[in-house]
Amino acid sequence: MTPLDDLPVDWTLSGTAARRDTYYAASQHKFVPFREPMVFRRGQGQYLWDEAGRKYTDLLGMNVCISVGHSHPTVVGAAMKQAAELTHCTTMFYHPVPAHLAEELAQTMPKGPDGDLEWVVHFTNSGSEAIDLAMVMARSYTGNLDLLALRNSYHGPTSAAQSLTGIAGFRHPGMPGNVAFVAEPNQYRGVFGPGTAPYLDEIERTIATATTGRVAGIFVESVQGYGGIIEMPPGYMSGAAERVRAAGGLYIADEVQSGFGRTGAHMWGFEADGVIPDIVVMAKGIGNGFPLGAVVAQKRIAAPMAEKFMFHTYGANPTACAAGRAVLQVLREERLQENAAAVGGALLARLRDLQQKHKAIGDVRGRGLMLAIEMVKDRKTREPDPETTAAVFEACRDSALILSKSGPTRSTLRMVPPLCLSLDDVDQVAEGLDRAFSSLA
Numbered sequence: 195m196t197p198l199d200d201l202p203v204d205w206t207l208s209g210t211a212a213r214r215d216t217y218y219a220a221s222q223h224k225f226v227p228f229r230e231p232m233v234f235r236r237g238q239g240q241y242l243w244d245e246a247g248r249k250y251t252d253l254l255g256m257n258v259c260i261s262v263g264h265s266h267p268t269v270v271g272a273a274m275k276q277a278a279e280l281t282h283c284t285t286m287f288y289h290p291v292p293a294h295l296a297e298e299l300a301q302t303m304p305k306g307p308d309g310d311l312e313w314v315v316h317f318t319n320s321g322s323e324a325i326d327l328a329m330v331m332a333r334s335y336t337g338n339l340d341l342l343a344l345r346n347s348y349h350g351p352t353s354a355a356q357s358l359t360g361i362a363g364f365r366h367p368g369m370p371g372n373v374a375f376v377a378e379p380n381q382y383r384g385v386f387g388p389g390t391a392p393y394l395d396e397i398e399r400t401i402a403t404a405t406t407g408r409v410a411g412i413f414v415e416s417v418q419g420y421g422g423i424i425e426m427p428p429g430y431m432s433g434a435a436e437r438v439r440a441a442g443g444l445y446i447a448d449e450v451q452s453g454f455g456r457t458g459a460h461m462w463g464f465e466a467d468g469v470i471p472d473i474v475v476m477a478k479g480i481g482n483g484f485p486l487g488a489v490v491a492q493k494r495i496a497a498p499m500a501e502k503f504m505f506h507t508y509g510a511n512p513t514a515c516a517a518g519r520a521v522l523q524v525l526r527e528e529r530l531q532e533n534a535a536a537v538g539g540a541l542l543a544r545l546r547d548l549q550q551k552h553k554a555i556g557d558v559r560g561r562g563l564m565l566a567i568e569m570v571k572d573r574k575t576r577e578p579d580p581e582t583t584a585a586v587f588e589a590c591r592d593s594a595l596i597l598s599k600s601g602p603t604r605s606t607l608r609m610v611p612p613l614c615l616s617l618d619d620v621d622q623v624a625e626g627l628d629r630a631f632s633s634l635a
């Protein structure tokens with residue numbers, strides 16, 4: 195018997211709900227999307243089982259944290275082996291496992307036209323800590339204070355990360371300032387319509403009017419996640435980098451959702467546009483559920499940070515980093531990026547078929563295993579339809595599908611499953627969604 199078996203666990207839904215209601219802070223109460231809460235007991239690959247043993251297909255990947263599959267034996271094995279030997283090692287002592295992971299992550303970065311770009315890594319505990327650090331790094335390197343972010347973005351819950359977040363529902367009082375927002379280049383409902391150029395002009399205009407004229411950088415999710423899977427159109431990322439660099443700033447890619455092969459065509463979402471970021475922020479899929487984040491920066495950009503002490507207690511934790519190394523290994527060995535491209539392409543085609551059939555679906559978009567359908571009341575006016583979205587979302591549960599309501603009006607169903615989703619699953623997902631839409635009619 196393991197010591198864990200000695201601790202009583204009440205697996206009932208009612209018991210868990212009562213404890214959460216009594217002991218969780220109000221700040222965590224809102225984050226329960228289903229009308230009836232759920233307790234998950236087990237996961238394997240792309241599937242989850244609730245406390246009553248019912249099986250679900252997980253199209254949410256526990257909020258994009260599960261990259262290579264739930265409880266993947268290679269990842270769990272690597273972490274358990276490390277935890278049993280030395281669970282934690284503070285960064286003032288040297289440990290080879292985080293050092294190996296730093297090397298392996300740096301090797302995934304672009305080499306640059308002359309093949310001589312050098313990349314370095316600072317591990318954190320989470321994505322928002324990594325965002326905070328990237329903000330400090332950009333300001334330290336450039337000596338400028340003003341940052342640009344995109345409307346409709348999400349960069350995390352810490353005060354600083356919230357200050358970059360462009361959706362009111364995620365912004366709380368007391369955020370630091372010096373962030374100017376530019377319109378996101380949403381090709382379906384963006385304020386400047388489809389295209390890239392007007393959104394790049396908007397960056398220039400914002401630098402000229404809402405900053406001192408000199409900026410520390412721009413943060414861009416290579417594909418906006420919580421914003422409802424908004425892809426950056428061709429030329430946007432590279433064009434944004436050009437304009438921001440002309441004002442003294444850096445280009446910071448937030449790959450917390452779009453990284454680790456999720457978009458199918460590339461390991462990193464920014465690669466779709468050929469841009470070479472100055473700083474890349476990653477988390478979630480990096481640890482397949484183990485808490486880990488990282489800022490990967492060009493060596494010269496990170497250098498000024500040596501002046502001062504910057505310490506994340508659990509950053510470079512060897513157990514989480516052992517999991518991170520295993521994730522990279524599994525991605526490679528199981529060819530999961532290629533799988534994301536193939537299975538994501540097949541799912542996208544089925545979603546487009548559903549769009550033909552169900553008029554509530556205004557838009558279908560995304561790439562790889564980062565997909566979304568957006569619901570509208572009228573295809574001409576494109577008025578968002580959060581009510582139908584909520585109803586389909588609930589009905590999907592009856593079809594044993596877990597996904598998420600996203601976007602500023604919560605009228606988008608976001609699909610970001612573990613990258614091992616299979617072609618067989620695609621049939622089940624498409625049929626389940628079809629049933630969910632049909633049940634509303």
Ligand SMILES: Cc1ncc(COP(=O)(O)O)c(C=O)c1O
Nearest residue numbers: 320321322348349350450451477
């Ligand atoms: C794009 C993006 N950036 C940053 C974060 C913050 O990461 P974390 O929740 O690990 O702090 C998130 C989290 O959802 C995210 O989606």
